Amino acid sequence: MTALARLPCELYFPAILRMECDSPIDALVALSIPRQEAMDLVAASWGNREPNCLIATTDGGRPVVVLLTREGRWAACNAFLNHPCETYQEADRFLSKVLRRHHHGYVACIPTRHTALAAGSEARLGCPARGMK
Numbered sequence: 630m631t632a633l634a635r636l637p638c639e640l641y642f643p644a645i646l647r648m649e650c651d652s653p654i655d656a657l658v659a660l661s662i663p664r665q666e667a668m669d670l671v672a673a674s675w676g677n678r679e680p681n682c683l684i685a686t687t688d689g690g691r692p693v694v695v696l697l698t699r700e701g702r703w704a705a706c707n708a709f710l711n712h713p714c715e716t717y718q719e720a721d722r723f724l725s726k727v728l729r730r731h732h733h734g735y736v737a738c739i740p741t742r743h744t745a746l747a748a749g750s751e752a753r754l755g756c757p758a759r760g761m762k
Contacts, residue, residue: 640713643724644706656705
């Protein structure tokens with residue numbers, strides 16, 4: 630069995646909320662992604678289905694994620710992609726450790742087929758955030 634075959638279907642990661650916006654473009658711009666790049670990313674994500682999670686990397690190299698919340702708003706978050714977890718519970722524990730007082734966060738997930746692409750600073754679709762703390 631190869632290492633790739635042993636990977637779980639999804640990897641979870643913690644994301645700390647910076648702000649909520651009305652659109653994914655506004656959320657990406659709030660995370661310092663240039664507006665044109667944000668528009669290109671959102672347009673490219675519509676190919677398969679309506680996006681609910683977009684991952685990008687700022688010019689400074691910081692990974693960020695934009696998540697569609699249950700309320701229909703877009704959460705602009707700092708992503709901890711360097712701490713991928715195999716289970717929601719594991720990511721939730723890590724999120725609890727990194728959250729500061731009065732801050733909120735999400736546990737987001739991404740299909741493993743997109744993990745290498747996201748780590749390579751390419752934005753990709755993920756799956757919805759599972760909960761906010």
